[in-house]
Each structure stands twice: as structure tokens, then as C-alpha cells.
Amino acid sequence: MREPLPTRRDRPLPVTTLDTASERVLSFEDVRIGFGQGDVLTGLSFSVAAGETKVLIGESGTGKSLTLKLAAGLLQPDSGSVHVLGRDLSHLSEKELLDFRRQIGFVFQEGALFDSLSVAENVAYRLREDHLNDEEIEQRVRESLRFVEMEDTLDKLPSELSGGMRRRVSIARALISRPPVVLYDSPTAGLDPVTSQTIITLIMRLRDTQGVTSMLATHRLQDAFGLANYRFDGQTGRVVRAPHTGNGSSRDGPATNMVVLRGGKAYFEGSPWSIVESKDEYLHRFLL
Amino acid sequence: MATTDPRLLEGNPVSLTGALLEGVKQRIQHVQDYALLAARSVSNLFSPPYYFSDVLEQMDIIGVGSLPIVVLTGFFIGAVMVLQTAAQFVRFGQTALTADAVSLALVRELGPTISGLLVTGRNSSSIASELGSMVVTEQVDAMRAMGTDPTRKLVTPRMVATVLMLPLLTAMADFSGLIGGFVVSSFTLRLGAVAFWTRAINTLVFSDLMQGLSKPIIFGFILSTVGCYHGLRVRGGTQGVGRATTSAVVASSVFILVTNFFLTKIMLYLAGHVF
Numbered sequence: 215m216r217e218p219l220p221t222r223r224d225r226p227l228p229v230t231t232l233d234t235a236s237e238r239v240l241s242f243e244d245v246r247i248g249f250g251q252g253d254v255l256t257g258l259s260f261s262v263a264a265g266e267t268k269v270l271i272g273e274s275g276t277g278k279s280l281t282l283k284l285a286a287g288l289l290q291p292d293s294g295s296v297h298v299l300g301r302d303l304s305h306l307s308e309k310e311l312l313d314f315r316r317q318i319g320f321v322f323q324e325g326a327l328f329d330s331l332s333v334a335e336n337v338a339y340r341l342r343e344d345h346l347n348d349e350e351i352e353q354r355v356r357e358s359l360r361f362v363e364m365e366d367t368l369d370k371l372p373s374e375l376s377g378g379m380r381r382r383v384s385i386a387r388a389l390i391s392r393p394p395v396v397l398y399d400s401p402t403a404g405l406d407p408v409t410s411q412t413i414i415t416l417i418m419r420l421r422d423t424q425g426v427t428s429m430l431a432t433h434r435l436q437d438a439f440g441l442a443n444y445r446f447d448g449q450t451g452r453v454v455r456a457p458h459t460g461n462g463s464s465r466d467g468p469a470t471n472m473v474v475l476r477g478g479k480a481y482f483e484g485s486p487w488s489i490v491e492s493k494d495e496y497l498h499r500f501l502l
Numbered sequence: 503m504a505t506t507d508p509r510l511l512e513g514n515p516v517s518l519t520g521a522l523l524e525g526v527k528q529r530i531q532h533v534q535d536y537a538l539l540a541a542r543s544v545s546n547l548f549s550p551p552y553y554f555s556d557v558l559e560q561m562d563i564i565g566v567g568s569l570p571i572v573v574l575t576g577f578f579i580g581a582v583m584v585l586q587t588a589a590q591f592v593r594f595g596q597t598a599l600t601a602d603a604v605s606l607a608l609v610r611e612l613g614p615t616i617s618g619l620l621v622t623g624r625n626s627s628s629i630a631s632e633l634g635s636m637v638v639t640e641q642v643d644a645m646r647a648m649g650t651d652p653t654r655k656l657v658t659p660r661m662v663a664t665v666l667m668l669p670l671l672t673a674m675a676d677f678s679g680l681i682g683g684f685v686v687s688s689f690t691l692r693l694g695a696v697a698f699w700t701r702a703i704n705t706l707v708f709s710d711l712m713q714g715l716s717k718p719i720i721f722g723f724i725l726s727t728v729g730c731y732h733g734l735r736v737r738g739g740t741q742g743v744g745r746a747t748t749s750a751v752v753a754s755s756v757f758i759l760v761t762n763f764f765l766t767k768i769m770l771y772l773a774g775h776v777f
Contacts, residue, residue, distance in 0.1 A: 286647055308651070316649040326644035340648045343551070387648075 238297070239264050239395060239427045240285055245294035246478075247280060254280055256478030257294070262429060263469070267421055269438040269486075270431040271500060272475035278431035279323070281475070282397045285429060286318050287311040299395065316340070319388030319396040319426075323403055325380035327372040327387070333359070334368040337387045344391075358386040362416055378409035385416055389424075396420065398430040402437055411440070415453055419446040435486070435500045442470040442486045474500070535735070539657065540727040546651075546658040556659035564625050564660075565667030571624065572617050572671045573678040579612055580604055580679030584686040597691045598701055604683040605702035609714040613676040615762055618721035621668060622754040626729035629660055630750035633733025634743035642734065657730040661723060668722035669715050676714065709773035717765055724761060725754040 241261035246253050254277045262268045270278045283289045284296050287303045296303045299317060306314060327336045334355050335342075341351045359365045362382040372380055381401055388396055398417060402410035414437055420426055422445050430437065445456040472489065474482040474497060482489065482497055489497045583604045591597050633656060636642050642652050680702055687693040732750035736742040 283643070288643055288646055312646070312649045312651055315647055318647065320644070320647035322640045322644055322647075324639065326640035328641055328644070329639070339650075343648065343650055 237264050238262065239266075239299060240268075240429065241297045242281070242284070243295045243297070245284060245291045245296060247277075247284065247289065247291045253292070253478055255284075255291070258475070258479055259294075260473050260480045260483055262427055264427055265425050265469075266427060267417075267441055267470040268429045269441065269470065269472045270429065270475060271433065271435060271438065271472055274433065276475040277478060278433075278475060279399050282320070282399050282429060282431050285395075286320050286397055287314055316391060317393050317395065319391070319393040321381070321384045321388045321396070321398045321401055323400045324377075325372070325384040327380055327383060329372050331371075332368065333364065333370050333372070333375070333383050336372065336383060337390055339387065340391050354390060358390045359383070361389070361419070362386045376409075378405050378412065381405070381413055382416065385413075385420070389420060389426075392424070394427060396426045396428045398428065398432075400431055400433070402432060402434060410434070410437070414440045415446070417441065418444060418453065422446040423448050435489075438470065438472050438486045536728070536731045539653065539731050539734070540723070542653045543657045543661045543727055543730070546654045547662070551654065553655055553659050556655065557662050560659050560663035561667055563628075564621070564663050565671060568621050568624055568667075568671055569674060572620055572675045575616060575620055576608075576613065576675035576678035577682035579616060579675075580608060580682030580684075581686040583607060583612075583679070584683045585690070588687065588691050592691075597687075597693060598697055600687055600691060600693065601683070601698045601701040602705040604687075605680060605705050606710065608676050608679040608683075609706055609710050611714075611766070613672050613679060614714055614717040614721060615758070617668065617672040617675045617718060618725065618758045618762075619755055621664070621671065621722075622725040622758060623751055625664065626725040626750045626754040627747045629726065629729030630733040630736075631743055631747045633730060634736035634746045637734060637736045638739055638743060652734070657727070657734075660730060661726045664722040664726035665719055666722075668718040668725075672715065672718040709769070713766070713769040713773070716769070717762065720761060720765060721758050724757050728754040728757060 238261045242258050245255050245258045247255045254275075258277070258281065260268070270281055272278050280289065284291055284303075285298060287296075287298070287306065290304055298314075301314060303311065303314070327333075328339065331339070334352075337355045337358055338351050341354060346354075355368075356365060359368065362385050364379060364382050364386060367375065367379065367383070372383070375383065385401075401413050401417065405413065417428070417430065418441055421428060421441070430441075432438070443456060444453050446452075447454045469485075471483065471485055473480050474489075476496065482492070482494070489500065492498070584600055587603045588597060588600050591599050591603075633642070636656075642656075645652050645655060680699075683702075684693075684695065684698045687698055688695070729750045732746040732753065736746045738745075
């Protein structure tokens, strides 16, 4: 789906979607982190409201994956704070972080499926850790794989799947425990346009049917426009064009906004159309 | 000689002392990190969750999987020992002492050390490469993202399995070594079965068995934790996995040999004063 650039006639005014602090599910406050040869993030600050989809865009090496890992508590910032679901991650012990991460779904760039386990065992992993009974596990695994249209691959190993199929199984594994927050690390990286669109449709479907708050790191602006311009209609089971309000959200759906990372900070934050309207030359490079 | 090193040209020379200190600091950091991982692998035993099925799986891989090579090696070690020692004992007309010598050497020293080094080569390397592959493909991060502690799931089961299986493998190596020794001595020295086995068993005292079966517990702990440590700190993709595998084997082997020296000293002291 190649979305043409909005014309002046249907281009909404750029308006922030940030709500009150109490509705922020996720917030970064002056976060800095580095690895020996200088800081990668040099004071990153932004927030994500409940139900919002935040798309992190930036060149390679700007810290998009790092930001997601900080949000999941997989890394600790050198300074600043990361709040997720009302908790300051920098003050949690490793044990507390392990418990906290059960509320987060994380889709890794290459899927990160456990290669010695079958698709069903991969998706069931978290449920087995929680010691649910076999019947319930099987039911939920099938439900989750049905959502990503991979129900017929239960017994396959990850090595037998294509890249796109592995991403879909990874999404199924991330949402098995019905987390309120889902993080996607370059879910369309390395995929052909058709498969990329399938993945974005799945993300859209999860957003619109289950109302998850999500953050998505990508270098493809069309992913952000796709999520902003379309929504999944649960009744018809189809992707439909979303009529927009002025704040970048659909009239009956959640907001999709972007953060452009540059120099370790949030260079831009706002709706996808704001980039189109902006006169900033650096932002316009993403439109090419 | 003129230099083109940009660091020197910029007026920031790399001093030898600085480089040495940095190297020492890194080594100390490695020792600290390893000690913390090893301590966590033990402390995990005292709180849930426990991964019993993973322990059983690793016992099969490490124990049953290493059995053929340990038995075969033990057999030939025993056989060679008889060949080497018999020539000396024949001079004094004391060929029967061959059985004593082989039994003592195998049970006290060669059985534990050779078994430890064999299992290091086979399993410490496979542990490092397996965990290293998981690190580079983000499987360990995925585990953490799903609320599972990787040291509980990956390190502790391997440590427990190795500590439990290595003494058993050592016992099998000792036994197969004695069989190898008997086979060679019966052909070359015409030593009868009763004479050989009676002397081989009677020469052993409690302290010998204590030495021979307690060393594998320590060696098993070393080779499994060193393998896990090198695997979990892999950087640099598949090349890093290869380096980690080699480092794990070298580090485990050296560590086992050095530890063996001190353990032997301690055991001999205990044998003389306690056992």
C-alpha cells in the first residue's frame, strides 16, 4: 500500500496528542545512555499516551532499538528516567523487572524465536513459565496463531519458516499474555513490500481490536503513514481508510504519532502529516 | 621511525603503562563478572522457579552423551599405564604392583583430570556456542523480555547437570581404565584376574575415593560456569561465537589444571590428618 502524500485540501493541522501525565503509559525524561565511545541517547524525552501508537523514525544508529529496550527494562539508562505503566524502571531490581516485563510484549527485529522449540512451543513459552494447564495453553496458542494467520504451522521449527512468517509468530508470542503495551523493533526490516504490509496490517489489527499501546521502531515512513491513515474494521475484517481528526487520529480510533530521533534526542514529535507540512529539510529527507 | 598513527599525531599518545593498566583492569572485570555469574548459578538453587526438566535434559546431553568418549579414553589410559609401569616393575620382580599403581593413579588423579578435560572439550565448548548463538540472535533478550531469568533457565541447569554427572563419568572412566589395565596386564604380564583386581581394589583407601570423586564436583562446576560465562558475553556475531567457544575450552582447561594442583594439596593434607 503506497500512500500518496496528502494534498493541502485533506492535510490536518499538526497537533500534539500528549495528554495529562496520568494518561501517559510510557515516558522518557532526559534519558542518556552510551557504550564506551560516546552517548547514543543524549537527553531523549517523549511520552506515549494510553492507546497511542508511537512510531520511532531515524537513521541507522540513532538509538531506535535502544529506546525500545530501555522501555522494556532490558537496559538501564545512564541518567534520566523511564516510566512505564506508572513505574520508574530505573528503580526496579532485576527480579522486579522480570515481573514487570510480563506486561510488555516485545517483537524483536528478526523474531528472536527459540530455534530449538516448535512454533507452538515458542508461542506457549510465557504461558508455560506461568504454569497454566495444557488445555488452556493449547487454546490460547491456537487463538494467538489464528490472529496472525499462522495456525497451520504449530509443529514447524523456526528454521522452516520464512522471514515474514517468523515475524508473525513473534507477534503471536508477544501478544499471548495480552499485554497492555507492545514494542516492535523494525518489524518490517528486510521484508518485501507485500509481506511488510501484512505485518503492518497485523499491528493495525492488534491496535484497533485490543487497544494496546504500542511503540514501533522503523526506518520506513510509509509504516507510520499506513498506521495513521488506515484502521482495521473488526466487523468486516478488512482494512479501511480512517477519516481523520485534526490530531492525527482517526475519528473512532487511537492516535498514531511519530518521534524522529537525531543526535540522541527527539528531533521531532508529532503526527505524520506534520512532517509533510514542516519546512525542515532534514525531516523532508524521510519523505523521499 | 615516523608514525602515521592518528592518535599519536593528535598529541594523545598511548602509553605502555596505560595499556597495561587497562588490560589488568579488564582481566579483573572478567574475574568479577565470572564470580558473580557463578555465585548466581548457585544462589538460584535456593529460590523458585526451578527448571527440573532442563536439568534432566542437560544430564542426558552432558552425562549420557559424554559416556562413550570417557569410557574409551579411560580404557586406553589404563592400558597405556600398564605398558609404561610394567616395564619398571618387571626389573624388581614386582609385576603384581602394576595393579596398585594403575588403580591409585587412575582413581586419585588421572580419572578426574582426564574426564574433566574431555568433558570440557566436549561440553564447555557446546555450552558456550549454544548460549553464544542465543545471544547473537537475541533469544536471550527475548527470554528476559518474557520475564524469564536467563541464569535460572540456562546457567543453573547446566551447572547442576555437570556437577551431578561428572563424578559418575569419572567413576566410569576409572572402571574402564582398570579394565584396560587388566586386559593389557593379562596379555603382557600374565597377571591373573584375581591377582589384578584384588590388588587394584585393596590398595584403595577412603581418602583415595574422596580425592577422586570430590575433584569432579569442582571441575564440573568450573567447566559449566566458564562455558556459560563465555557464551553469555559473546559480541560480534558468528565470529564472536567461535572465539567464545575456543576461549571457554582454553579457560576451563587451564582453570581445571590449576585448581587440580591446589585441590590435590588440600586433599593430601586432609588424607593425612582427617581421613
